[in-house]
Amino acid sequence: MGFTSRRIDEAGAIFDGPHATPGRRDTGRKYFLNIASLDNGRLDLGQSDFVDDDDFKKWTRRVQPQEGDLLFSYETRLGEAALMPAGVEACLGRRMGLIRPDHEVVRPRFLLYYWLSPEFKELIRENSVHGATVSRIPLNQLGSWIVNLPDLPTQCAVSDVLGALDDKIAANRQVIDASQALSAAAVSATRWPTRPVPLGDITTSLVRGAAPKYSDTGYVVLNQKCVRNGLVDVTLARTTSTLPTVPTKVLRQNDVLVNSTGQGTLGRTSRWIRSDAEVTADSHISIVRFDSSLADEVFAGTVLTGMERDIESLAEGSTGQTELRRDLLATLELRLPDIDTQRRIGGIVSAMSDAINARQDENQVLARTRDELLPLLMNGKITVKQAEAKVEKVL
Known part of the structure; x- marks a missing residue:
């Protein structure tokens, strides 16, 4: 080249x-x-x-x-x-x-x-x-x-190889966005009578995350940057060698993460929809765990993630120093139908969450492949054909 x-x-x-x-x-x-x-x-x-x-x-x-x-x-x-x-x-x-x-x-x-x-x-x-x-x-x-x-034909060839990965990532993001929208619509379209319920009345725990000692490898520690657009991006997380000893600070599937400090990020929410990893969050994130006997974790969690503006309004403090107190978050009222309706719709949303998980996992592989090939193609250490062979394995 x-x-x-x-x-x-x-x-x-x-x-x-x-x-x-x-x-x-x-x-x-x-x-x-x-x-x-x-x-x-x-x-x-x-x-x-x-x-x-x-x-x-x-x-x-x-x-x-x-x-x-x-x-x-x-x-x-x-x-x-x-x-x-x-x-x-x-x-x-x-x-x-x-x-x-x-x-x-x-x-x-x-x-x-x-x-x-x-x-x-x-x-x-x-x-x-x-x-x-x-x-x-x-x-x-x-x-x-x-x-x-390089010359224009080579530029086009390199762009096509890397672009194929990015195009697939973009297509997966569209599926994720559609799944999120359908989940929100399924919950908000509930036609059965609802009643307001304080968040604190239907949770088994509502705690801030841990203050870990970070290490180069180990267990994932989520931070506020990870909670964005209703999703969790673990690629922005850090790691710690030990998990918290308090069980409520170790994430469980269908916990809800609520960013709880700082202007601009406070109020962002996401459901933790994975079950295959031991993960914690730092102390800037509140971890909400629902009582499954009182509310369906998936349904109630989806309702909560749609209330970011309401959550943000609960914050206290001056500009740049805002905080969301746990006792105030506990007063937030969710409108919920009967438990059977919650569970039925929650099952539908849960299936869409599985689809989101699969697309996110695939995107991590695609992005990692792109990031590995990018410098090699740019400095001519591998040919376009060699890169195409690697791309074919992950597409």
Whole structure:
């Protein structure tokens, strides 16, 4: 595989986002992107806000992201990037930039994979400016950075191999999203009479997680970053050599995790739907365990995960120091039908949870394969055909 050295500004035009923040909205049609939306090559629009039409015109005067643009963070979370999808109207957020690739020099998807590669991350490390609190990419120098690019046919072949893995990951995420939506609909569509029940009346325990001593290997310790979009991402967890001695701090299938400290993450919830691992959570997460004789764990847990706004409203403390007290969480009222109805619908939701588990497991294998192949392809240590053979084994 032959490479040509080029300056980044030969591969595309570089733009940065606004240096101020417009009025943000919770709903709308036009997105205000932020760096939290950049997730290891994927653009998660669920982490972005919205702006009105007037602000949108103002914030897109310089540049409006279009399909195939490389979106990246130039301050904090350095190395994160994603491609702009089609059919989305958005403006760049603060600390975000974009590169509009010259398609005669570099293919957008290859540029994304190159940006995510260890080789480019090292280039970022060597050339970033390290401030007192954050590091940043100096945009006035980014264009002069030298990158090594193969010819366009090779770029396309590499992108196709790695893209096949990412496309399957995306398809699995769609199945997961659909399963979550169906689960929520099955619970909310209950036509039988319901009654309000305080959470504390139908639980056997409601405790904060442990304060473990971390180690390089061992048992998984979930943190607040792991609880997101109603799911648990164990790839963001840390490990400890010993589990807590208190049984309620070791997760059991159908426990509900509730982020309980800090602004922005407090109130996020997820059901722990696995049964094949010994896992705990740190002290920033509350662990809710239902009494199965009083409430169906799956049904009630799904109801609870749909109440994030209500949970967030229970928080106390000043900005940046908010806390969710266990006694206040216990007062949260869930509307539940009779136990037989709960169990019947809970069985349906449980089957969908199994499907989510299977897709998450597959995505971990796919992502691990992609991350292993990415640096090898970028530096020419394996051929595209060798990579294709490895991909075929996991697809």
